Amino acid sequence: MDHDQPSKHRVLTLLNSLKQASKDLQIKTNPFTFLFKTDSKAAVEALLELESKAITIFSTNPNLYNLSHSLTTLKTLIENLEKCKGYGLKSILQRQIISYKISQASSSLESEIQTYLDRVIIINLVKTLQEQNNEDEQVKAIVEFEQRLLSGFDLEFQDLILRAKIFTLLERTLIEPFSSKRVREESAMAIADLVKFNKNVFVGLVLMGPTIKALIAMSSECSIKVISLLVRLIRSPLVDEILSNGMIPKIIGFLLSSDWCLRVAALDCVFELCYIGRREVVEAMLQQELVKILMILQRKEDLCDVEEIREKEKVLGVDYDLDDSVFDGCVSRFAIQVEIGEGLSSEEKREVKLEILRLVKEASQSDAEFATVSAEILWGSSP
The missing domain is CATH 1.20.120 (Four Helix Bundle (Hemerythrin (Met), subunit A))
Structure with a gap:
C-alpha cells in the first residue's frame, strides 16, 4: 500500500x-x-x-x-x-x-x-481513526475534516458525513481511554465544528450522547473551551443538560485546578453558563461556593503556579500568553453576566444580586475588601 x-x-x-x-x-x-x-x-x-x-x-x-x-x-x-x-x-x-x-x-x-476530494477526506478519516496506530496521521485527518467543515455548509458533504457515521466515530474516539490526548482534543473540536456546520442535525447527537461527560472527564483547557463553544451554539438545552447531569460542581472545581490555563477556560465556561442558564443553574453555582472561589482568584493568592508556567515557557520555548490580570474583578464580572443574561427574569436578577452581595460579605477578609467588591457589583469597577 x-x-x-x-x-x-x-x-x-x-x-x-x-x-x-x-x-x-x-x-x-x-x-x-x-x-x-x-x-x-x-x-x-x-x-x-x-x-x-x-x-x-x-x-x-x-x-x-x-x-x-x-x-x-x-x-x-x-x-x-x-x-x-x-x-x-x-x-x-x-x-x-x-x-x-x-x-x-x-x-x-x-x-x-x-x-x-470530500470522499477522500471522509474515507481517510474513517480509515485513520479506525486503525488508531499513528497519532500524527489521526490528528492530520481530523484537521483536514475540520477545515472542510469550516468552508461552509454543503448538503452532499453532510450526506457523506451521515452515511459514514462520522459523528459516532469522533465521539467514540473522544471516550476511548487508549486514544491520545491530542487525538481526543482534536475530535472534540471537530464535534463542535459539526454543530456549527448544521445545528439542526448534530445538536441532538451531542445532547443524547456522552460527548459532554467525556469532555468534563478530559479535564483539559481544550475540552472546557469546547464545552463553552457548545454552550454558545446550543444554549439552554445544553445548559439544562449540564445541570441535570450534575456537571456544575465539576466545572466550578476546575477553577481550583493547579493548571492555570484550565482555570482560565473554566472561568469563561462559568460566565457562559450563568449568562444563558436559568435561576436553577446560577443557584447551583452559588451552592458550590463560586463567589468564595472567585474572591480567592481575584486576590491572586496562588500566582506561584503562574511563575511555574513562565519557567516552562523558557524551557519549552513556547508562549502561553498568560495575563496576570485575567481574574481581576471576576466577582463583579460574574454578577454582570447574570444581570445581562438571558435565563433570569428581572425579579430573579435582583434577588440573585442580593444573594451574591451577601456571599461577598461572607468571603471578604476585611470591610475594605467588601466595600470595594460590592461597589464594583453595584456600580461597576472604576477605570
Whole structure:
C-alpha cells in the first residue's frame, strides 16, 4: 500500500490545482476581454497545462473518468472560443454563448472535483481513526475534516458525513481511554465544528450522547473551551443538560485546578453558563461556593503556579500568553453576566444580586475588601 501513497498525493495535488484553476476561469470569463486580458490568458494557460497532465492520470482511474470527460469538454469550449475572433454581431454572440458555457463547465468541474476530494477526506478519516496506530496521521485527518467543515455548509458533504457515521466515530474516539490526548482534543473540536456546520442535525447527537461527560472527564483547557463553544451554539438545552447531569460542581472545581490555563477556560465556561442558564443553574453555582472561589482568584493568592508556567515557557520555548490580570474583578464580572443574561427574569436578577452581595460579605477578609467588591457589583469597577 505504501508505494501507492506518492501517486495518491500527486493526484490530490493535481485535483486541488485544477479546482483553483476552474474557479479562476469562472471569475475571469468575459466574452469581450477573455482572449485579450493577461489574467484571462493566464487562467486559460494554467488550466490547459493542468489538463494535459490530468488526462493521462485520470484515464487510468475509473473513479476519475467523469472528471476526465468534463476536462476534455472544457478544453474544447476554450478552443472554440479562440476561433471566434471577429467583431461582427454573430461573432460577439457566439463568444457570449461559449463564454457562458465555459463558466458553467468550470463550475461543474470545480463541483465534481470537490465531491471527489470530500470522499477522500471522509474515507481517510474513517480509515485513520479506525486503525488508531499513528497519532500524527489521526490528528492530520481530523484537521483536514475540520477545515472542510469550516468552508461552509454543503448538503452532499453532510450526506457523506451521515452515511459514514462520522459523528459516532469522533465521539467514540473522544471516550476511548487508549486514544491520545491530542487525538481526543482534536475530535472534540471537530464535534463542535459539526454543530456549527448544521445545528439542526448534530445538536441532538451531542445532547443524547456522552460527548459532554467525556469532555468534563478530559479535564483539559481544550475540552472546557469546547464545552463553552457548545454552550454558545446550543444554549439552554445544553445548559439544562449540564445541570441535570450534575456537571456544575465539576466545572466550578476546575477553577481550583493547579493548571492555570484550565482555570482560565473554566472561568469563561462559568460566565457562559450563568449568562444563558436559568435561576436553577446560577443557584447551583452559588451552592458550590463560586463567589468564595472567585474572591480567592481575584486576590491572586496562588500566582506561584503562574511563575511555574513562565519557567516552562523558557524551557519549552513556547508562549502561553498568560495575563496576570485575567481574574481581576471576576466577582463583579460574574454578577454582570447574570444581570445581562438571558435565563433570569428581572425579579430573579435582583434577588440573585442580593444573594451574591451577601456571599461577598461572607468571603471578604476585611470591610475594605467588601466595600470595594460590592461597589464594583453595584456600580461597576472604576477605570
